[in-house]
Amino acid sequence: MSAVRIRGVGKRYTTATGETVTGLSPVSLSIEPGSFISIVGRSGCGKSTLLRLVAGLEQPTAGAVEIDGAPVAAPPDSVRYVFQNYAESLLPWKTVRENIRFGLRHAYALEGREADPRQWDAVIEEKLAEVGLHGISGRYPAELSGGMQQRVAIARALASRPRILLLDEPFSAVDALSRAKLQDLLLDVWRSHGLTILFVTHDIDEALYLSDRVIVLAPGGKGIEEDAPVTVSRPRDQIETRAHETYLNLRGEILHRVLQEGAPA
Numbered sequence: 107m108s109a110v111r112i113r114g115v116g117k118r119y120t121t122a123t124g125e126t127v128t129g130l131s132p133v134s135l136s137i138e139p140g141s142f143i144s145i146v147g148r149s150g151c152g153k154s155t156l157l158r159l160v161a162g163l164e165q166p167t168a169g170a171v172e173i174d175g176a177p178v179a180a181p182p183d184s185v186r187y188v189f190q191n192y193a194e195s196l197l198p199w200k201t202v203r204e205n206i207r208f209g210l211r212h213a214y215a216l217e218g219r220e221a222d223p224r225q226w227d228a229v230i231e232e233k234l235a236e237v238g239l240h241g242i243s244g245r246y247p248a249e250l251s252g253g254m255q256q257r258v259a260i261a262r263a264l265a266s267r268p269r270i271l272l273l274d275e276p277f278s279a280v281d282a283l284s285r286a287k288l289q290d291l292l293l294d295v296w297r298s299h300g301l302t303i304l305f306v307t308h309d310i311d312e313a314l315y316l317s318d319r320v321i322v323l324a325p326g327g328k329g330i331e332e333d334a335p336v337t338v339s340r341p342r343d344q345i346e347t348r349a350h351e352t353y354l355n356l357r358g359e360i361l362h363r364v365l366q367e368g369a370p371a
């Protein structure tokens with residue numbers, strides 16, 4: 107069974123002035139459990155709309171999203187969302203420890219387990235270590251670098267034991283070196299937790315490096331333009347993978363297609 111099934115899902119928005127805007131023309135996609143899928147395309151093509159529909163944060167105006175075979179009417183327990191901006195993923199007025207505790211509470215409540223708060227600090231430190239952070243649990247999100255904030259956002263999401271992780275341009279505000287490290291961290295947690303990941307990015311290289319499949323959305327919310335499998339072997343390596351012939355050919359193909367599109371960037 108697919109982890110996520112998107113059946114003819116489309117979204118039209120009505121603006122405050124009563125205008126109707128196409129967020130996304132109907133698309134259909136089947137996402138296998140444990141796969142890593144990226145969604146790319148020009149600004150305004152409907153990437154975030156698609157992710158929010160899968161997350162149950164918005165309802166489609168056409169079609170339906172199914173998670174593990176069940177229709178999504180509200181944000182499902184098995185799904186977590188990491189945004190570009192930490193202020194959306196984390197609670198800025200809570201420390202890192204309190205933010206992750208929030209995720210843990212959620213997991214314990216779902217599993218009907220009695221939480222023993224005395225054990226939580228150890229689990230929180232374990233989650234932070236998993237994303238390469240140590241000794242920062244007493245800090246507030248604003249006291250961390252952009253890359254560290256996104257590591258905390260990932261740790262918090264992992265603490266609630268999701269099966270599906272949705273990430274909306276999570277690394278676009280960090281420097282290139284931190285970004286490469288975050289990409290490898292995400293591949294590590296994807297593998298070790300057996301997650302299904304849907305990842306929105308503007309960066310075609312990032313999408314190719316991370317994914318099993320890259321979905322290119324057409325400009326103006328017109329739907330899926332290309333669904334390209336990435337056959338480059340795993341584990342991936344920042345230097346070797348990006349120099350691989352298959353990777354470079356696919357990169358050329360997708361860039362060519364995106365650049366050819368008539369709409370302004």
Ligand SMILES: Nc1ncnc2c1ncn2[C@@H]1O[C@H](COP(=O)(O)OP(=O)(O)OP(=O)(O)O)[C@@H](O)[C@H]1O
Pocket residue numbers: 119120121127128129130147148149150151152153154155156308327
């Ligand atoms: N709440 C909303 N109300 C009205 N229109 C919206 C709303 N959200 C999105 N849209 C419109 O839907 C279209 C798709 O928006 P969306 O944010 O999904 O694009 P995107 O591909 O994620 O863009 P970007 O790459 O710039 O983040 C755009 O035309 C946008 O203006």
